[in-house]
Amino acid sequence: MINENSLKLMENPLREGKRIGRAPEPVAMVIFGATGDLTARKLVPALFSLAVENRLPPNFRVIGFARTPWTHEEFREEMRKGVKEHGRYDPEKDRAVWDSFARNFYFVPGNFRDDADFAKIDDLLHQQHRDLEIPDNRVYYLAAPPQFFDDIVTNLGAAKMAENTHDGWRRIVIEKPFGHDLESAHQLNRMLHNVFDEKQVYRIDHYLGKETVQNILVFRFANAIWEPIWNRNLVDHVQISVAESIGIEDRADYYDKAGIVRDIFQNHIMQLLTLVAMEPPVAFQADAIRDEKVKVLRAMHPIPIDQVRLDSVRAQYAPGVVEGKRVTGYLDEEDVPNTSTTPTYAALKMNIDNWRWQDVPFYLRSGKRMPTRATEISIHFKQPPHLLFEDDSDEDAELRPNVLAIRVQPDEGIALRFEVKAPGYGTQQRSVTMDFRYGISFGTTSLPDAYERLLLDVMLGDATLFAREDEIERAWELIDPLLQAWETDAAPPLERYEAGTWGPVGADQLMQTAGRHWRRL
Amino acid sequence: MSMPQTSEPVAVNIGEIRSQLRAMWASEAMHQDAVIRASTHNLIVFVADHAAAEETTQRIIELTTDRPGRVILIDVEPGDEDRVDSWVTTYCRTVGKKQICGELITLAVRGSLREEIHSTVISLLSPDLPVYLWWTSDLNANDQLFGRLSQNADRVLVDTSLFGSDAQGLSEVAILPKELPTGDLNWARLTVWRQLLAQLWDMGTLQQPLRTIQSIEIEYAASNKHQDGERALLMTGWLADTFEWELASAQRKIDGGYVAQWRKGDWAGQISLIEARRTDLPSGEITNIHIEAGQKAPFVRPRLFLNADLGCIETITSDSEDASHSMCRFKPVSISGALAEEIDLGYDPVYRHALNRAVEILTACGKLEDHT
Numbered sequence: 001m002i003n004e005n006s007l008k009l010m011e012n013p014l015r016e017g018k019r020i021g022r023a024p025e026p027v028a029m030v031i032f033g034a035t036g037d038l039t040a041r042k043l044v045p046a047l048f049s050l051a052v053e054n055r056l057p058p059n060f061r062v063i064g065f066a067r068t069p070w071t072h073e074e075f076r077e078e079m080r081k082g083v084k085e086h087g088r089y090d091p092e093k094d095r096a097v098w099d100s101f102a103r104n105f106y107f108v109p110g111n112f113r114d115d116a117d118f119a120k121i122d123d124l125l126h127q128q129h130r131d132l133e134i135p136d137n138r139v140y141y142l143a144a145p146p147q148f149f150d151d152i153v154t155n156l157g158a159a160k161m162a163e164n165t166h167d168g169w170r171r172i173v174i175e176k177p178f179g180h181d182l183e184s185a186h187q188l189n190r191m192l193h194n195v196f197d198e199k200q201v202y203r204i205d206h207y208l209g210k211e212t213v214q215n216i217l218v219f220r221f222a223n224a225i226w227e228p229i230w231n232r233n234l235v236d237h238v239q240i241s242v243a244e245s246i247g248i249e250d251r252a253d254y255y256d257k258a259g260i261v262r263d264i265f266q267n268h269i270m271q272l273l274t275l276v277a278m279e280p281p282v283a284f285q286a287d288a289i290r291d292e293k294v295k296v297l298r299a300m301h302p303i304p305i306d307q308v309r310l311d312s313v314r315a316q317y318a319p320g321v322v323e324g325k326r327v328t329g330y331l332d333e334e335d336v337p338n339t340s341t342t343p344t345y346a347a348l349k350m351n352i353d354n355w356r357w358q359d360v361p362f363y364l365r366s367g368k369r370m371p372t373r374a375t376e377i378s379i380h381f382k383q384p385p386h387l388l389f390e391d392d393s394d395e396d397a398e399l400r401p402n403v404l405a406i407r408v409q410p411d412e413g414i415a416l417r418f419e420v421k422a423p424g425y426g427t428q429q430r431s432v433t434m435d436f437r438y439g440i441s442f443g444t445t446s447l448p449d450a451y452e453r454l455l456l457d458v459m460l461g462d463a464t465l466f467a468r469e470d471e472i473e474r475a476w477e478l479i480d481p482l483l484q485a486w487e488t489d490a491a492p493p494l495e496r497y498e499a500g501t502w503g504p505v506g507a508d509q510l511m512q513t514a515g516r517h518w519r520r521l
Numbered sequence: 522m523s524m525p526q527t528s529e530p531v532a533v534n535i536g537e538i539r540s541q542l543r544a545m546w547a548s549e550a551m552h553q554d555a556v557i558r559a560s561t562h563n564l565i566v567f568v569a570d571h572a573a574a575e576e577t578t579q580r581i582i583e584l585t586t587d588r589p590g591r592v593i594l595i596d597v598e599p600g601d602e603d604r605v606d607s608w609v610t611t612y613c614r615t616v617g618k619k620q621i622c623g624e625l626i627t628l629a630v631r632g633s634l635r636e637e638i639h640s641t642v643i644s645l646l647s648p649d650l651p652v653y654l655w656w657t658s659d660l661n662a663n664d665q666l667f668g669r670l671s672q673n674a675d676r677v678l679v680d681t682s683l684f685g686s687d688a689q690g691l692s693e694v695a696i697l698p699k700e701l702p703t704g705d706l707n708w709a710r711l712t713v714w715r716q717l718l719a720q721l722w723d724m725g726t727l728q729q730p731l732r733t734i735q736s737i738e739i740e741y742a743a744s745n746k747h748q749d750g751e752r753a754l755l756m757t758g759w760l761a762d763t764f765e766w767e768l769a770s771a772q773r774k775i776d777g778g779y780v781a782q783w784r785k786g787d788w789a790g791q792i793s794l795i796e797a798r799r800t801d802l803p804s805g806e807i808t809n810i811h812i813e814a815g816q817k818a819p820f821v822r823p824r825l826f827l828n829a830d831l832g833c834i835e836t837i838t839s840d841s842e843d844a845s846h847s848m849c850r851f852k853p854v855s856i857s858g859a860l861a862e863e864i865d866l867g868y869d870p871v872y873r874h875a876l877n878r879a880v881e882i883l884t885a886c887g888k889l890e891d892h893t
Contacts (some may be wrong), residue, residue: 013763014719018869019712019862023723054716054849058724058836096831100848132845133726442561442588 010034024459026059027137027168028125032112032152033144034064040082040177042206043143046451051101052089055456059134061104063121067111075107084294088449091201092322112144119262120185129167131333136168139458146177147238152193157195162198173202173458176267178467180258181483182476189469202458207268208465209377209450211438212412216275216377217289219406229381231356236401237384239363239519240272242368245322247499248344252335259342261479264366268313270297270475271467275361276377277352286463290471297474299354302481309492310513312482313506314343319371320499327369327499341494344368347507348482365507374521375408382423389427400431403519412447413437415519527610535644537790538607538626560651562590562864563646565670569658571598577657578625581856585613585623591647592625595638603632605641636760639669651675653864657683660693671701678863680706680856682805687750688883695880696805702868705876706859707805708750714756714807714825717783717836717849721812724838730814731823732764736791740809743777743796749804750779753794756807757781758878766790768878771885781882801829803853827851 016019029047031039050056064075080102081093091098105126110117129136140156142149153172155163162170172192179185185208192201207213220226229235242264248255255263272294281288303311319330331338343366350363381402403417415435438447457465485491495504501519511517526545566581574596581592606629613622630638633788646652652676656667671677677697690707697703721727726831739756743749761768766783773779775814777796782789797808811825822840827833833848854862 012719012722014722017765017869018866019869020716020719023716023720025723026725052850054713054720058847059845065777094850096833096848097850098831100846103846131843135725209769224571309772331715423679 012333017448021055022460023055023393024057024456026134027055027131027139027459028061028063028128029139029141029455029459030063030065030121030125031141031143031158033063033142033148033269034107035066035070035078036143036145037070037144039064040079040503041086042451043141043455044079045083045087046449046455048083048091048098048101049088049240049449049452050098050456057447057459059128059132060101061106061128062207063124064107065107065110065117065121066107067109069109070107072105072107074101076105076413079105079503081154086435112148112155115155115158118161121363122159122161133475138166138168138170140172142172142174149174149188153191153195162195162200169200170196171200171202171266171458171461172196173204174333177258177262178203178267178472179476180262182213182473182480185473185476189473199463202463202467203467203469204454205271205452205467205474206265206269206454207408208410209371209445209454209465210412212406212408212414213272213275214453214465215414216272216406217284220276224389225347228377232358232360234381234498235357235360236380237361237363237514237516238276239378239380240269240276240376241363241364241378241519241521242269242366242375243373243502244366244368245373245519247317247327247369248330248333248336250334250511252333254344256336256340257419259483260346260368261483262367265346265348265364265473266479267467269366270471272375272377273350273364274471276379276406277357279356283472287468288465289464294468294470294474296352296354297471299352299357300350300478301353302478303348303350303485305481305485305490308482308485308490310326311348311510312346312486312492313347313495313504313510314486314492315367315495315497315506316340316342316505317344317367317499320369320501322369322371322500326488328498329499330368343494345495345497345503345507347503347510349510350478361509361514363516363518365503367497367503370502370521371500372506373410376519376521377406378519379404380516380519389421389429405519411437526612527608534607535641536630538609538645540611540622542611542626560590560647560650562651564590564592564655564860565646565674565866566592566594566655567597567657567666567670567759568594569597571596573657574627578627579647580860581625582612582854583855585619585625586612586859587857588746588861589621589623590650591645592623593642593643593645594625594627596627596629597635598631600630600631600714601753603634605630605634605638605645618690636665639666639673642670643673646673655679655860659684659689660697662697676702676704676863676868677862678704678706680859681751682707682749686745687754687805688750690751691694691754691879691883692878695876699873703873704863704868705755706854706856706863707755707806708872708875709859709862710805710854710868711752711756711759711807712854712862713834713849713851714810715759717825718760718810720836721838727814727823727838730816733788733813733816734760734764734790734812734814735815735820736793738793738795738809738811739807740795742799742802742804742806742808744798744804745766749796750794750803752807754779754879754882755872755875756810757794757882758880759875761793761878761881762871762874763857768881768885771882779882779886781885802827807878 031043064139080091108120110120115442125138142152164170177190274296277296278292281292316330320327330344331340332338347365350362383401405412405415413436415433417431417433419429422430454465495506497504566577568577585592608627610625628638628641652674653676654670655678660679679694681694684690684693694703694705722731739753741750741753742859761783766785769784771781772778779794783793811824813820813822815821823838824837825834828835834851834853836847838845
């Protein structure tokens with residue numbers, strides 16, 4: 001197989017200096033499942049933002065592939081509507097850019113199972129390569145349902161469209177779910193590797209494209225003050241919370257099979273956890289960072305079956321009120337069987353058995369129909385060893401421990417809570433927060449969407465923000481035994497929580513038994 | 522944006538200024554649910570021409586509502602009486618649930634106190650934040666105030682389009698000490714054009730021809746003959762530095778603009794800077810770049826041109842029928858936008874190289890002698 005490095009164009013001397021950012025080489029993005037929601041809601045709006053901000057290469061092309069018999073024109077029009085509704089930029093206001101961008105959209109109707117249809121894509125791309133005299137670089141984006149991944153990948157291999165050639169490189173992007181258990185994740189990786197080299201595979205987890213998630217590494221490793229305290233000596237525990245106010249919307253079929261653990265824990269929460277807990281990488285390079293993330297996962301162990309009842313909580317939402325609207329319970333959602341035991345909320349206590357984190361529990365929680373949408377990582381520091389300042393007005397006064405909170409969304413930022421003396425003649429202390437917010441400090445009205453960053457990285461060949469095969473499989477090795485235990489008598493009871501609340505009683509008890517409590521989001 | 526609050530002018534008193542700021546933020550907080558302020562920098566602005574102070578203040582407010590920080594404006598007022606008055610202005614802009622606030626301290630200086638104002642300015646800086654000095658009038662490296670303020674600044678920002686002529690602007694910046702990290706708002710205005718030229722190289726097929734450019738024409742909007750070419754000259758300097766061209770000769774054209782001949786080994790090429798009378802664009806704005814490149818015919822002729830009606834720059838990769846066309850959004854970069862880019866992206870050594878090469882052309886034309 002040809003190594004991508006041998007295909008690199010000569011270094012561009014016109015890009016020297018700080019002002020002109022990295023830009024990809026000419027490339028075509030082939031979207032399999034281009035008529036689906038993801039393409040119109042996320043992918044094309046993100047690509048259009050890159051076009052407006054002049055980050056796309058010349059001759060950037062999109063080839064949509066799906067069964068629907070759209071023409072090129074229909075494809076362009078559907079995408080224009082998608083961008084209008086979901087994009088950061090309005091295609092009507094940036095009409096000239098849109099026209100120039102959309103002119104390079106093509107649609108190939110076809111069947112994922114028909115290799116002859118793949119040849120049509122290949123012919124089109126070869127022709128463009130010859131006519132435009134540009135490299136034949138390709139990104140294959142699997143925006144189709146996972147049951148078609150095998151057909152698409154196999155046909156790409158059969159049509160000899162997967163291998164890097166002297167004319168250009170090939171990369172493939174796949175969306176989660178990366179399997180529904182360890183065995184299926186293995187199968188998926190085997191299937192991909194039958195055709196693609198691991199270095200060609202980009203597994204997208206849009207959480208990693210978020211500005212604050214990327215900032216975790218900068219915050220930890222570009223500031224000398226955190227590393228000395230970022231360990232078991234001063235950290236009491238860590239909380240990672242992913243709360244969603246929405247329910248399952250129209251995804252009952254997928255969600256009832258997946259549940260909250262497969263949907264959020266196996267991927268997003270594990271990614272956040274590894275970034276918070278990892279050791280400093282030897283370099284800011286994809287494999288150096290991913291190596292450290294995998295080491296964290298290897299230092300973790302599945303919750304033992306006899307601990308599952310103590311260290312895990314599962315629950316389903318009951319009817320309630322969210323953001324001022326009355327909502328139904330999970331079992332009353334359309335297409336959800338009324339006997340379903342699929343959890344829509346979970347809380348776990350996990351440990352990392354290494355020098356840095358021994359005996360520091362990581363509390364992980366995620367739920368649907370919570371009061372608000374919020375994702376946060378909070379580092380809870382230990383109490384000072386001795387309470388020096390007595391509060392005359394409160395005999396039971398306790399110092400509140402310092403908390404460093406990294407808000408992933410919304411209101412991206414970092415806050416540090418600490419104690420100060422309240423003004424006055426006594427020595428009463430109060431907690432105050434030092435608050436950094438991206439929007440306020442950088443004046444940005446809207447941060448780039450995660451997909452913008454990630455799509456650009458794929459085109460640039462930077463895999464730092466993408467999950468590697470061993471990360472995915474190790475995360476399943478941790479999660480799978482829990483899901484299996486939840487199918488047995490060892491499982492904790494399936495609790496109910498009222499929609500619009502912060503979860504079931506059991507989740508609070510999980511913390512209270514250790515004298516802790518969840519941070520209010 | 523909430524209405525800016527401005528205090529009454531008082532004779533300068535550091536404690537008083539600070540207490541006014543505290544009072545104004547407290548009052549702002551009483552009218553809003555909460556005022557969360559962040560500050561990312563100090564910006565010292567020097568305005569020698571009092572008539573321009575109001576306009577400059579507007580640009581500062583535009584900047585600070587996007588890049589929160591403390592601005593200290595030194596406004597030199599006419600008059601011989603030695604006196605410094607000061608007043609403070611606070612303003613906030615709400616974006617969704619976020620509020621971005623800035624504060625402006627104006628020091629109106631008269632008489633000989635202009636030379637002494639630096640100590641007041643320095644005592645008013647927010648501690649431990651980067652300090653930018655934006656000098657809006659003619660530069661003189663021997664100016665005592667400039668020297669003292671720039672010593673305390675992390676960066677000096679100028680706008681070479683505000684000086685008397687292109688020759689004056691570029692040459693004055695070029696003679697500043699090399700160790701003074703200087704930024705030019707005109708450099709920020711060139712970013713989009715430089716980016717588009719870089720993209721031509723990315724196309725692969727144009728890499729070889731671009732190594733042997735036969736000729737480049739850079740057209741720019743001009744209102745006064747031989748006065749608005751700063752950006753075109755910087756662009757030329759940048760290309761010359763990037764491709765390691767040696768200047769063979771340069772002339773001013775009678776009808777405005779410049780022409781320069783370059784050499785690299787046994788290759789020779791020419792750059793023409795052409796003035797275009799355009800009333801719809803700010804002076805100095807680049808409007809067209811035409812390139813003819815390749816070692817022998819047929820040459821490739823990529824071109825970039827500004828379509829002001831569409832608000833776009835169009836790139837056409839060659840003059841053949843199957844040339845690729847692409848459009849890029851274009852909006853003239855405002856002063857506050859250029860300041861923001863300079864603050865965000867920091868010192869760019871590439872600018873200094875481009876500037877030196879641009880000044881080489883002016884020297885060869887004899888313009889610097891005229892100017893000095």
